[in-house]
Amino acid sequence: MKRKIMETGILLFDKNGFKSTSVQDIVQELGVTKGTFYYYFSSKEELLKEIHLLYIESIIKQQEEIMNNPFYDFAKKLHEIILMQISTIRIELRSARIFTREMRHLSRDNFLEIKEKRSAFRHNVQKLIEEGITQGILQKGRADIITMAILGMTNWSYYWFSPEGEVPEEKVADIFLDLILNGISNDSVYTPNI
Amino acid sequence: MKRKIMETGILLFDKNGFKSTSVQDIVQELGVTKGTFYYYFSSKEELLKEIHLLYIESIIKQQEEIMNNPFYDFAKKLHEIILMQISTIRIELRSARIFTREMRHLSRDNFLEIKEKRSAFRHNVQKLIEEGITQGILQKGRADIITMAILGMTNWSYYWFSPEGEVPEEKVADIFLDLILNGISNDSVYTPNI
Amino acid sequence: MKRKIMETGILLFDKNGFKSTSVQDIVQELGVTKGTFYYYFSSKEELLKEIHLLYIESIIKQQEEIMNNPFYDFAKKLHEIILMQISTIRIELRSARIFTREMRHLSRDNFLEIKEKRSAFRHNVQKLIEEGITQGILQKGRADIITMAILGMTNWSYYWFSPEGEVPEEKVADIFLDLILNGISNDSVYTPNI
Amino acid sequence: MKRKIMETGILLFDKNGFKSTSVQDIVQELGVTKGTFYYYFSSKEELLKEIHLLYIESIIKQQEEIMNNPFYDFAKKLHEIILMQISTIRIELRSARIFTREMRHLSRDNFLEIKEKRSAFRHNVQKLIEEGITQGILQKGRADIITMAILGMTNWSYYWFSPEGEVPEEKVADIFLDLILNGISNDSVYTPNI
DNA sequence: TATGAATGAGCCTTCATTCAT
DNA sequence: TATGAATGAAGGCTCATTCAT
Numbered sequence: 001m002k003r004k005i006m007e008t009g010i011l012l013f014d015k016n017g018f019k020s021t022s023v024q025d026i027v028q029e030l031g032v033t034k035g036t037f038y039y040y041f042s043s044k045e046e047l048l049k050e051i052h053l054l055y056i057e058s059i060i061k062q063q064e065e066i067m068n069n070p071f072y073d074f075a076k077k078l079h080e081i082i083l084m085q086i087s088t089i090r091i092e093l094r095s096a097r098i099f100t101r102e103m104r105h106l107s108r109d110n111f112l113e114i115k116e117k118r119s120a121f122r123h124n125v126q127k128l129i130e131e132g133i134t135q136g137i138l139q140k141g142r143a144d145i146i147t148m149a150i151l152g153m154t155n156w157s158y159y160w161f162s163p164e165g166e167v168p169e170e171k172v173a174d175i176f177l178d179l180i181l182n183g184i185s186n187d188s189v190y191t192p193n194i
Numbered sequence: 195m196k197r198k199i200m201e202t203g204i205l206l207f208d209k210n211g212f213k214s215t216s217v218q219d220i221v222q223e224l225g226v227t228k229g230t231f232y233y234y235f236s237s238k239e240e241l242l243k244e245i246h247l248l249y250i251e252s253i254i255k256q257q258e259e260i261m262n263n264p265f266y267d268f269a270k271k272l273h274e275i276i277l278m279q280i281s282t283i284r285i286e287l288r289s290a291r292i293f294t295r296e297m298r299h300l301s302r303d304n305f306l307e308i309k310e311k312r313s314a315f316r317h318n319v320q321k322l323i324e325e326g327i328t329q330g331i332l333q334k335g336r337a338d339i340i341t342m343a344i345l346g347m348t349n350w351s352y353y354w355f356s357p358e359g360e361v362p363e364e365k366v367a368d369i370f371l372d373l374i375l376n377g378i379s380n381d382s383v384y385t386p387n388i
Numbered sequence: 389m390k391r392k393i394m395e396t397g398i399l400l401f402d403k404n405g406f407k408s409t410s411v412q413d414i415v416q417e418l419g420v421t422k423g424t425f426y427y428y429f430s431s432k433e434e435l436l437k438e439i440h441l442l443y444i445e446s447i448i449k450q451q452e453e454i455m456n457n458p459f460y461d462f463a464k465k466l467h468e469i470i471l472m473q474i475s476t477i478r479i480e481l482r483s484a485r486i487f488t489r490e491m492r493h494l495s496r497d498n499f500l501e502i503k504e505k506r507s508a509f510r511h512n513v514q515k516l517i518e519e520g521i522t523q524g525i526l527q528k529g530r531a532d533i534i535t536m537a538i539l540g541m542t543n544w545s546y547y548w549f550s551p552e553g554e555v556p557e558e559k560v561a562d563i564f565l566d567l568i569l570n571g572i573s574n575d576s577v578y579t580p581n582i
Numbered sequence: 583m584k585r586k587i588m589e590t591g592i593l594l595f596d597k598n599g600f601k602s603t604s605v606q607d608i609v610q611e612l613g614v615t616k617g618t619f620y621y622y623f624s625s626k627e628e629l630l631k632e633i634h635l636l637y638i639e640s641i642i643k644q645q646e647e648i649m650n651n652p653f654y655d656f657a658k659k660l661h662e663i664i665l666m667q668i669s670t671i672r673i674e675l676r677s678a679r680i681f682t683r684e685m686r687h688l689s690r691d692n693f694l695e696i697k698e699k700r701s702a703f704r705h706n707v708q709k710l711i712e713e714g715i716t717q718g719i720l721q722k723g724r725a726d727i728i729t730m731a732i733l734g735m736t737n738w739s740y741y742w743f744s745p746e747g748e749v750p751e752e753k754v755a756d757i758f759l760d761l762i763l764n765g766i767s768n769d770s771v772y773t774p775n776i
Numbered sequence: 777t778a779t780g781a782a783t784g785a786g787c788c789t790t791c792a793t794t795c796a797t
Numbered sequence: 798t799a800t801g802a803a804t805g806a807a808g809g810c811t812c813a814t815t816c817a818t
Contacts (some may be wrong), residue, residue, distance in 0.1 A: 001802085017298060019213035022787060035804050038789065101295060104211065129378075138378050145361065145369050146378060152350025153343045160342050167339065175339050183377035184323075184332050184340060195777085216812060228814085229779050238813065389781080405686060407601030410808060423783050426810065489683060492599065517766075526766050533749065533757050534766060540738025541731045548730050555727065563727050571765035572711075572720050572728060583798085604791060616793085617800050626792065 002040045004030055006054070009047045014094035018048055018102040048102060049110045055095040056117045059088060063124055074132050075181070081125065082180075083173035085154040090163045097158050122147060150180060196234045198224055200248070203241045208288035212242055212296040242296060243304045249289040250311045253282060257318055268326050272374075275319065277367035279348040283355055284363065290352045316341060344374060390428045392418055394442070397435045402482035406436055406490040436490060437498045443483040444505045447476060451512055462520050466568075469513065471561035473542040478551045485546050510535060538568060584622045586612055588636070591629045596676035600630055600684040630684060631692045637677040638699045641670060645706055656714050660762070663707065665755035667736040672745045679740050704729060732762060 008029045012021040023044055027037050041047045066072065066080045088096060103114060126147040132138035153176055161172060202223045206215040217238055221231050235241045260266065260274045282290060297308060320341040326332035347370055355366060396417045400409040411432055415425050429435045454460065454468045476484060491502060514535040520526035541564055549560060590611050594603040605626055609619050623629045648654065648662045670678060685696060708729040714720035735758055743754060 017213060019211060020299070023789085024787080033804050034789080035791085036802080039802065042789095044788070105214070132378075137380060139380055141378065142361070142369055145366060146373065148350065148354050149347045149370055149373055152348070153346040156342065156346025156349055167336065172339060175336055176343055179340065179343055179374065179377065181377045181379040183373065183375045184326075184335065185375040186331055186333055217814085218812070227779050229816090230777075232814070233777065405601065407599060408687070411810085412808075421783050422810080423785095423812085424781080427781065430810095432809070493602070520766075525768055527768055529766065530749065530757055533754060534761065536738065536742050537735045537758055537761055540736070541734040544730065544734025544737055555724065560727060563724055564731060567728065567731055567765065568761065569765045569767040571761065571763045572714075572723065573763040574719060574721055605793085606791070615800050617795090618798075620793070621798065 001032075001036065005037060005040055006047065006051060010051055010094045010098065013048065013051065013098050013102060018044075018098070018105045045105065045107060045110070048098075049106055049114070051095060051098055052103065052106070052110075052114045055092060055099050056114060056121070058092070059084070060117060060121055060124075062088075063121060067124060067128070074128070074135060074137050077128055078132070078180075079173065079177050081128070082150070082154060082176050083170065086157055086161065086169045086173050086176075089158060089161055089169065093158060093163075096155075100155055100158070122151065125150060150176075153180075195226075195230065199231060199234055200241065200245060204245055204288045204292065207242065207245065207292050207296060212238075212292070212299045239299065239301060239304070242292075243300055243308070245289060245292055246297065246300070246304075246308045249286060249293050250308060250315070252286070253278070254311060254315055254318075257315060261318060261322070268322070268329060268331050269375075271322055272326070273367065273371050275322070276344070276348060276370050276374075277364065280351055280355065280363045280367045280370075283352060284357045287352060287357075290349075294349055294352070316345060319344060344370075347374075389420075389424065393425060393428055394435065394439060398439055398482045398486065401436065401439065401486050401490060406432075406486070406493045433493065433495060433498070436486075437494055437502070439483060439486055440491065440494070440498075440502045443480060443487050444502060444509070446480070447472070448505060448509055448512075450476075451509060455512060455516070462516070462523060462525050463569075465516055466520070467561065467565050469516070470538070470542060470564050470568075471558065474545055474549065474557045474561045474564075477546060477549055477557065481546060481551075484543075488543055488546070510539065513538060538564075541567075583614075583618065587619060587622055588629065588633060592633055592676045592680065595630065595633065595680050595684060600626075600680070600687045627687065627689060627692070630680075631688055631696070633677060633680055634685065634688070634692075634696045637674060637681050638696060638703070640674070641666070642699060642703055642706075645703060649706060649710070656710070656717060656719055657763070659710055660714070661755065661759050663710070664732070664736060664758050664762075665752065668739055668743065668751045668755050668758075671740060671743055671751065675740060675745075678737075682737060682740070704733065707732060732758075735761075 005026065008026050009021075012025055012029065015021075016025075023034055023037050027034050041050075062084050063081060066077055066084065069077070069080075072080065103111065103118075106114060126143050129138065129143040129146055129150075133140055133143060157172065161169070163169065199220065202220050203215075206219055206223065209215075210219075217228055217231050221228050224230075235244075256278050257275060260271055260278065263271070266274065297305065300308060320337050323332065323337040323340050323344075327334055327337060351366065355363070357363065393414065396414050397409075400413055400417065403409075404413075411422055411425050415422055418424075429438075450472050451469060454465055454472065457465070460468065491499065494502060514531050517526065517531040517534055517538075521528055521531060545560065549557070551557065587608065590608050591603075594607055594611065597603075598607075605616055605619050609616055612618075623632075644666050645663060648659055648666065651659070654662065685693065685700075688696060708725050711720065711725040711728055711732075715722055715725060739754065743751070745751065
């Protein structure tokens with residue numbers, strides 16, 4: 001039952017937003033009563049928090065498996081991390097969207113707890129970029145801003161990518177990775193602001 | 195007064211979200227009463243709609259000025275469009291965030307009206323990419339997905355870029371443009387998935 | 389309207405208790421809606437607080453007028469204060485009962501504010517007793533416990549005295565005063581615990 | 583277990599009131615579940631009723647032992663009854679307070695049952711006063727109102743007397759009895775309202 | 777142009793109680 | 798004897814909106 005409530009919560013929070021989804025909406029969908037909801041969750045916010053935790057802990061775990069894989073070189077790691085995020089869409093699209101949109105509705109304590117894990121995820125990506133620079137594979141540059149550019153691409157994909165569309169997720173990951181590493185210009189002569 | 199209501203609405207919708215901001219919150223901030231609000235706006239949603247329109251029409255207008263500037267070549271246009279979006283942060287950060295987060299709270303008709311303009315903006319970027327390809331400046335590829343990657347970078351910047359930070363917006367735009375055109379790898383030999 | 393809400397609140401809080409009286413009960417009695425209630429009071433507790441304040445400030449004011457009356461001697465003052473409390477029944481019986489029964493439902497801050505005024509009332513009575521002792525009118529003794537005995541008599545009367553009964557309030561006040569000053573035994577020879 | 587539930591009920595009903603104490607509060611305090619509660623009591627009200635009965639039957643029994651003691655004269659009886667009530671504080675303070683405050687939450691039938699016993703207690707006191715008058719020990723007067731004055735003193739003591747304070751209960755009983763019999767004025771010449 | 781009073785629907789949450797196990 | 802899951806009614810409170818002035 002708890003799992004069913006979470007699934008329905010994810011569905012409705014994504015569709016209508018946390019604030020616009022009432023506990024009534026959730027239990028009605030499940031054919032149970034409000035009392036049941038509060039038997040499993042102490043508040044609507046707790047449900048939101050558990051949804052956040054489930055998601056962030058899942059992708060942090062995947063990320064760490066990639067980072068710690070001794071058979072992966074730098075490029076493979078970057079590719080896998082980007083692919084992982086895009087692939088996540090297929091099974092956790094809704095959670096991912098809730099994650100980026102509804103975090104502000106967590107209370108201060110829960111907010112900070114989630115924010116910390118979110119930062120950890122970002123730092124791991126940034127660390128990877130910095131390693132690439134150290135190894136001479138990447139150009140020197142602002143690793144922090146590059147990181148944000150990459151996360152921007154992947155996070156934004158939750159709002160347009162459709163697993164049912166004509167382009168499969170692997171293809172999107174390839175395009176992203178190629179863009180990030182090589183750019184899209186035909187030669188390398190262009191220098192901005194000249 | 196109408197302008198002041200809009201400004202306060204932007205402030206609060208951004209800070210707390212559309213659903214979590216009550217008409218009471220807005221008028222209280224201004225020291226007027228609810229009656230006043232409803233004299234200028236027929237509903238809370240209408241305020242949201244006007245905020246959306248003000249923003250999207252402003253950036254569409256800027257975009258078109260760039261696109262139609264006969265003195266700009268392709269690269270300059272791309273640079274200017276990216277810079278324009280980042281620069282917007284300084285004066286319209288809040289509107290931009292509301293734009294990406296609260297659109298779902300518009301009623302069907304208003305939603306469609308805004309969505310159309312939003313698509314127009316995206317299509318203009320995509321058209322620019324396609325021109326670049328046609329002109330041989332860019333490599334052949336999925337212009338649509340490249341467009342989403344670019345929009346992802348810029349839209350995401352609303353959630354981390356701070357005009358008060360150490361990196362100025364022009365620098366961010368340069369980094370983004372360089373990433374998009376040339377990538378970040380040290381050479382061009384890398385080919386993913388081989 | 390605010391006054392009407394207070395009157396109804398006094399009626400129902402006395403009859404059924406603060407906790408057992410819902411805001412719905414109050415507004416239903418008045419034929420208005422809950423919104424109206426919350427237009428005048430920020431919470432149910434605030435109504436309770438205002439009821440407390442109205443009562444305690446009223447009797448403190450009366451008490452001070454008696455205490456400061458230069459034409460009253462000690463005995464007259466004591467008589468008037470006891471009579472005042474009994475007389476209050478006729479118009480503020482319900483408030484008086486709420487006062488002694490529902491105070492615990494005030495939040496900490498409101499509780500302390502009311503408690504302070506309540507103590508002031510008690511201290512004034514005790515001060516009067518101490519004056520009587522100093523002036524040689526009363527026997528020496530524990531003024532504090534005597535005070536509690538007197539307050540017990542008068543406060544308890546709220547639970548049995550009926551203004552419609554055969555004994556008028558002045559008569560009750562006389563009996564109380566006589567009991568306090570002279571006791572009920574036929575002579576003064578009795579000494580307890582011998 | 584039943585006894586433990588009653589003890590906890592007494593504790594919490596006194597501390598927070600009947601209405602503000604949930605069955606959940608009680609079983610939580612005991613580390614058991616709601617099912618257990620309903621195994622021993624058919625409803626929350628039944629617990630309240632048993633608490634009332636336990637208390638009132640206990641003090642009625644004590645009262646009757648005093649009244650029927652052939653070695654006690656009138657004054658001794660009055661003294662013992664007052665002392666008994668004050669002494670009760672030490673072991674049954676909470677029950678006594680619940681008794682005077684929560685009776686209204688009993689259903690009609692239970693209410694009447696308890697009320698009858700309560701009246702019996704009061705009538706016994708009044709009968710004692712009347713006997714004193716008949717025997718010429720007390721002045722003629724309204725025995726009913728005198729009774730209420732005495733009960734007021736003793737009942738009120740539940741709200742201020744502390745067994746840990748500097749004045750022991752025997753001393754309080756002595757002061758009360760002396761006040762009732764002899765009054766507190768230094769002579770007997772005072773006549774009110776002249 | 778602006779106010780202030782009122783509405784009514786809906787929201788989150790609590791809680792006494794039931795019942796199969 | 799005791800548990801754990803579930804119910805359903807009610808409670809306090811919020812809020813977008815209306816309307817006479």
